[in-house]
Amino acid sequence: MAATATKEGVERTIADALEQVGADAEEIKPDATFEALDVDSLDLVEVAQVVEEEYGVEITGEDAQRFETVRDAVEFVANRAS
Amino acid sequence: MAPEGSALVTGGSRGIGAAIARGLAADGWPVGVNYRSDAEGAERVVRDAASNGGRAVAAPGDVSDPEAAAAIVDALEERFGPLLVLVNNAGIRADGLSPQIRDDDWERVLATNLSGAFRLTRRALRSMMRARYGRVVNIASVVGRRANPGQANYAASKAGLIGLTGTIAAEVARRGVTVNAVAPGLVETEMTEGLGDELLRSVPARRAGTPEDVAACVRFLASDAAGYVTGTTLTVDGGLTA
Numbered sequence: 360m361a362a363t364a365t366k367e368g369v370e371r372t373i374a375d376a377l378e379q380v381g382a383d384a385e386e387i388k389p390d391a392t393f394e395a396l397d398v399d400s401l402d403l404v405e406v407a408q409v410v411e412e413e414y415g416v417e418i419t420g421e422d423a424q425r426f427e428t429v430r431d432a433v434e435f436v437a438n439r440a441s
Numbered sequence: 442m443a444p445e446g447s448a449l450v451t452g453g454s455r456g457i458g459a460a461i462a463r464g465l466a467a468d469g470w471p472v473g474v475n476y477r478s479d480a481e482g483a484e485r486v487v488r489d490a491a492s493n494g495g496r497a498v499a500a501p502g503d504v505s506d507p508e509a510a511a512a513i514v515d516a517l518e519e520r521f522g523p524l525l526v527l528v529n530n531a532g533i534r535a536d537g538l539s540p541q542i543r544d545d546d547w548e549r550v551l552a553t554n555l556s557g558a559f560r561l562t563r564r565a566l567r568s569m570m571r572a573r574y575g576r577v578v579n580i581a582s583v584v585g586r587r588a589n590p591g592q593a594n595y596a597a598s599k600a601g602l603i604g605l606t607g608t609i610a611a612e613v614a615r616r617g618v619t620v621n622a623v624a625p626g627l628v629e630t631e632m633t634e635g636l637g638d639e640l641l642r643s644v645p646a647r648r649a650g651t652p653e654d655v656a657a658c659v660r661f662l663a664s665d666a667a668g669y670v671t672g673t674t675l676t677v678d679g680g681l682t683a
Binding site: 401404405408 | 567570571612613615616
């Protein structure tokens with residue numbers, strides 16, 4: 360079920376997933392940090408699940424720990440999905 | 442109120458698991474009755490559930506197989522919707538005094554009783570976290586906390602279950618998912634045949650437990666009413682370890 364990954368598509372998928380776990384839609388921007396969005400490690404697990412289902416890209420716990428901003432996550436996924 | 446979804450009982454074809462599967466079906470959950478070898482037993486539980494107005498389906502799979510968790514849960518979810526109640530009940534024994542427990546006896550007991558439960562829980566949490574609702578109940582044993590010579594492998598697996606219960610409970614509590622264990626004492630089933638008499642004399646209740654005694658605790662922990670109970674181990678042993 361891996362979708363063709365455009366950066367915009369990945370951005371949208373991740374933004375939707377972040378909103379699902381409670382991040383404020385208005386605040387979700389590439390430069391926003393997960394800390395500022397109040398997105399914690401369990402939230403990122405859920406985001407990782409969505410990404411894996413959409414794009415077949417696995418985000419390990421170690422990978423997720425290195426993400427500071429939304430852009431970090433988007434680039435990680437976009438690079439691996441293409 | 443629990444959202445629409447399904448329940449899965451591993452090792453549900455007989456003994457404690459069969460009683461739990463029947464009980465959850467009676468409580469309105471569509472139930473997957475997992476079994477490894479006893480297809481006939483699983484079908485009997487499915488028929489019992491149906492004749493009481495419930496829904497159930499046999500769910501074959503050996504939980505010690507690393508690939509099994511996904512296959513079992515995917516098939517069940519296709520049929521009955523997201524897995525929201527998981528009862529890790531499948532368990533085996535391979536008793537012996539520690540100097541005589543072979544690697545294989547050690548490994549297969551851990552693989553079924555502990556690793557199997559972990560993998561199913563990991564898979565189930567995907568659905569439960571998304572649903573913001575879930576109940577995981579691990580069937581441990583009083584032997585997880587109190588010595589029973591001849592069962593080092595079994596005791597380790599059951600103590601392991603109690604340990605993972607608390608930790609996973611803490612990880613997912615704010616998603617509305619509870620994780621608890623039930624620790625039966627001496628319960629009359631095929632699996633405990635021959636463990637009997639000496640142990641029975643030390644039970645204050647002066648009787649062995651029934652599978653239904655254990656199922657009653659699981660049904661409570663799986664219910665809406667138990668939403669604030671998480672990370673705990675409920676002992677059901679007629680006072681054996683009191």
